Amino acid sequence: MFFQQIINGITLGSIYALTAVGYTMVFGILELVNFSHGSVYMFGAFLCLTLMTALGLGFFPAFIISIVITGMLGIVIDRLALLPLRRKNAPKVASLISTIGISIFLQNLVMVMWGSETKNFPLALNLGHIQFNSFRISYLQMIILLTSLILMMGLTLLVKKTKIGKAMRATAQNMEAAKLMGINVNLIITFTFFLGAALATVAGVMVGMYYQSVDPMMGFMAGLKAFAAAVLGGIGVLPGAILGGLIIGVSETLAAGYIHSGYRDAIAFAILIAVLLIKPTGLLGQKVQKKV
Amino acid sequence: METTVEHVNKKKKIIKRRSMIYVGVLAGLLIIPLLSLNNFTMRMVIMAGTYMILAMSLNLITGYTGQLSLGHAAFYAIGAYTSAILSMRFGWSFLITAPAAALMAALVALLLGIPTLKLQGAYLAIVTLGFSEIVRIVALNWMGLTRGPMGIPGIARPEVLGYRIASNTQYYYLILALVIITYMSLYRIINSRLGRAFIAIREDDLAAQSMGVDILKYKILSFTIAAFFAGLAGSFYAHYVTYIDPQSFTFNESIQVLSMVVLGGMGSMPGAIIGSVILTWAPEMLRFLEDYRMIMYGAILIVMMPIRPQGILGGIRFKLDKEEENQHEAVGSE
Amino acid sequence: MKLLEVNNLTMAFGGLKAVNNISFHMEEGEIISLIGPNGAGKTTFFNMLTGIYIPTEGSIVFNGKNITGTAPEKIIKEGIARTFQNIRLFPHMTVLENVLVGMHSRSHNGLFHSLFRTKKFYQEEKRNAYKAKELLATVNLADKCNEYAKNLAYGQQRRLEIVRALAAQPKLLLLDEPAAGMNPQETEALMKYIRGLKDKGATILLIEHDMKLVMKISDRIYVLDHGVKIAEGLSKDIQNNQDVIEAYLGKGA
Structure with a gap:
């Protein structure tokens, strides 16, 4: 029972982690909480589903196309709603409201286009499971874990080793200085939004397969929890998002199993608040010395 | 330098003009119910009043003190549930449940604020958001106290000084009184040593601290006062709609109130009022769009922000405020 | 000493x-x-x-x-009161308000007096406004009282910061x-x-x-x-x- 919960929790947590990365990257660079991220995650899942059912595409082509299109959507969001605010040097909270506007827009757009009811997500990869003594792991869970692991490692390498990763880190450290060094900051931001949205799509589609259903509201709670995961780990810190995602995933699964399933969402937030009280910058966040 | 007599005259003139404006506005507000508006419109007006209290109070902590709270609905909920439960279980009247609800919300804010208001920016935002989700989930699951998803129906209508409030007109005058109380209280707080400390924290917390402002103490004070009025709004809502359930106090509600503050202009009291009116009405005005209504609502938020990022009235000092300053000056040089 | x-x-x-x-x-x-x-x-x-x-x-x-x-x-x-190397005024507060914040540690009006606009409230506000204007006059800023601090010229901002510190009577x-x-x-x-x-x-x-x-x-x-x-x-x-x-x-x- 316990092991089963842990495995389910890690699976869920790795999906949170993929979504949390989008929050943390955007925050790292723009110091903005991007509230549209949850809706983007939902949109990606719906798009993939539609490509499969309406156009009859196979799972993999549908998956790839939806990643690319949703990634583009991330770019459009930034260009259309956020760039004009950055140009005007608008307060951060104005951008925050803008992303909330996007979230409302997307969510209702999906409802109008696909209806507000829960949709069946076809089990594209029905592979069975491995039974151990007291618990079992489905192949789908292993695929989810493996995919998340590979993507996270890829992302870490990208940020640490490549030229564009270096530019991303520089932009996050100091946007003005990065500009002066000849980095095309807007291109970096565009790339970040693309990456965040693409990863969110992967997460959304995997959740769709895992629960075999999607609905227009699915991005809401998942988005909040992914945001919580990013903050828990230390917002702006990539490994922090992964750690935060896993902790939230495991703790809410355990809470649902051992305490009360009704309180499952509350537990994640309670843990977050408790951690922040002890470590105000999140688990892996660095304390910044006040500059006077 | 002018002479004392001139000063006194100027001061009197200012006070006279100010009172005239206030009397004019008040008279306008008082006759609204006489316009024989239909029930639906009156309900919208009353809800706009409720949102004004919520938006003005959120404006204190977020607009004036600069601390982003994404959980204002939590205190709205606490106020509503406190009122409903006290009224149902003990038969207490509105004149007791309303202050009790406000105090309860303030107490919870105090207890939450003491450990958490050290946090800044995104950290504080997620803590307030998380707290409000916790409140909603507790309301959803604590069947013994809140009846969970079934909600609490049949909350008594308010009785004020032996006068039973039942019609929309009567509710209108009640919410008008509450809005005026809230406005005056917050106005007085903002235009005082306290308010200056709040704004100084928003502007530059380190400089404020170096000038002797105990940052944590004042953030907690601002947060607690904001929650007090949100609790009051919740109490009114419970006794007005006479039915509450956890669905009325979701994250969307916090966001709705925050949008009102930001749209109207952070750190502007008239802004919060205008923001509340616009965003209470907007979804109704867009009703002809049917299914496309909320899409349009989202689009309006997206389009509005770049047009005026500081909000409709943000950064505008009202003539009334300026006159108060001049009055200070006149008084100061006497 | x-x-x-x-x-x-x-x-x-x-x-x-x-x-x-x-x-x-x-x-x-x-x-x-x-x-x-x-x-x-x-x-x-x-x-x-x-x-x-x-x-x-x-x-x-x-x-x-x-x-x-x-x-x-x-x-x-x-x-002990101070100014900062890279001017740290309260930009969206008026010049007068900046100085009044400087007096924070020397004044007492709290929630009760502010809410009920007591006699003590007005006395302290009057006294402080008077003192603040006196101080501002010493650096030629008396006529800028209602100006936002951010709208002052650079040299004026430096002077205002000194006056804000002095307001605490250090x-x-x-x-x-x-x-x-x-x-x-x-x-x-x-x-x-x-x-x-x-x-x-x-x-x-x-x-x-x-x-x-x-x-x-x-x-x-x-x-x-x-x-x-x-x-x-x-x-x-x-x-x-x-x-x-x-x-x-x-x-x-």
Whole structure:
């Protein structure tokens, strides 16, 4: 029972982690909480589903196309709603409201286009499971874990080793200085939004397969929890998002199993608040010395 | 330098003009119910009043003190549930449940604020958001106290000084009184040593601290006062709609109130009022769009922000405020 | 009488000692300058005096009381007020309001008096507004009362910051590069102003790069370099001190 919960929790947590990365990257660079991220995650899942059912595409082509299109959507969001605010040097909270506007827009757009009811997500990869003594792991869970692991490692390498990763880190450290060094900051931001949205799509589609259903509201709670995961780990810190995602995933699964399933969402937030009280910058966040 | 007599005259003139404006506005507000508006419109007006209290109070902590709270609905909920439960279980009247609800919300804010208001920016935002989700989930699951998803129906209508409030007109005058109380209280707080400390924290917390402002103490004070009025709004809502359930106090509600503050202009009291009116009405005005209504609502938020990022009235000092300053000056040089 | 006595003060950030074992004292009524190249640890020293940094080692005794590690909002009540190197006004508050915030530690109106607009509320507000305007008049800002601080010219902002600190009626005033960015006329006026403060009995500790200003108004000078005190004394001694010349111009100068 316990092991089963842990495995389910890690699976869920790795999906949170993929979504949390989008929050943390955007925050790292723009110091903005991007509230549209949850809706983007939902949109990606719906798009993939539609490509499969309406156009009859196979799972993999549908998956790839939806990643690319949703990634583009991330770019459009930034260009259309956020760039004009950055140009005007608008307060951060104005951008925050803008992303909330996007979230409302997307969510209702999906409802109008696909209806507000829960949709069946076809089990594209029905592979069975491995039974151990007291618990079992489905192949789908292993695929989810493996995919998340590979993507996270890829992302870490990208940020640490490549030229564009270096530019991303520089932009996050100091946007003005990065500009002066000849980095095309807007291109970096565009790339970040693309990456965040693409990863969110992967997460959304995997959740769709895992629960075999999607609905227009699915991005809401998942988005909040992914945001919580990013903050828990230390917002702006990539490994922090992964750690935060896993902790939230495991703790809410355990809470649902051992305490009360009704309180499952509350537990994640309670843990977050408790951690922040002890470590105000999140688990892996660095304390910044006040500059006077 | 002018002479004392001139000063006194100027001061009197200012006070006279100010009172005239206030009397004019008040008279306008008082006759609204006489316009024989239909029930639906009156309900919208009353809800706009409720949102004004919520938006003005959120404006204190977020607009004036600069601390982003994404959980204002939590205190709205606490106020509503406190009122409903006290009224149902003990038969207490509105004149007791309303202050009790406000105090309860303030107490919870105090207890939450003491450990958490050290946090800044995104950290504080997620803590307030998380707290409000916790409140909603507790309301959803604590069947013994809140009846969970079934909600609490049949909350008594308010009785004020032996006068039973039942019609929309009567509710209108009640919410008008509450809005005026809230406005005056917050106005007085903002235009005082306290308010200056709040704004100084928003502007530059380190400089404020170096000038002797105990940052944590004042953030907690601002947060607690904001929650007090949100609790009051919740109490009114419970006794007005006479039915509450956890669905009325979701994250969307916090966001709705925050949008009102930001749209109207952070750190502007008239802004919060205008923001509340616009965003209470907007979804109704867009009703002809049917299914496309909320899409349009989202689009309006997206389009509005770049047009005026500081909000409709943000950064505008009202003539009334300026006159108060001049009055200070006149008084100061006497 | 000794107003300030600093013993063996050290501030380490990780392995780096920004301020290393500095001892220092000030008499009442003195103007003392703290000079040294950029990165010498002058502002760090200020930040320890005002409670923003807690010293790694050493003690600060002010007015006979050990104030080491006291929080900034309490330091000002003890009687130390400061300005900042990179002007930190409250930009969206009026000039008058900026000064009124400076009086925060010397006033008392709380929630009750503000809400009920008691007699005490009006008395204090009147008194403070009057005092604030008097102070603003001393730096020629009286007519700017209702202007937002961000709309002032640079030199005016520097002056407003000094007045905001003075509003707290400090026993010791710390000025962090008050003349930075000023033109010679403005610097001249500032010097006169600081002298005037001294004549009224103020005690001032000054960080400044403008040597003409420093030499003219300081009673004594301390020189820091790489966090270490390399010289102290009267103006003329400092001017001829070999270590000081080397610190500024490099070895072999």
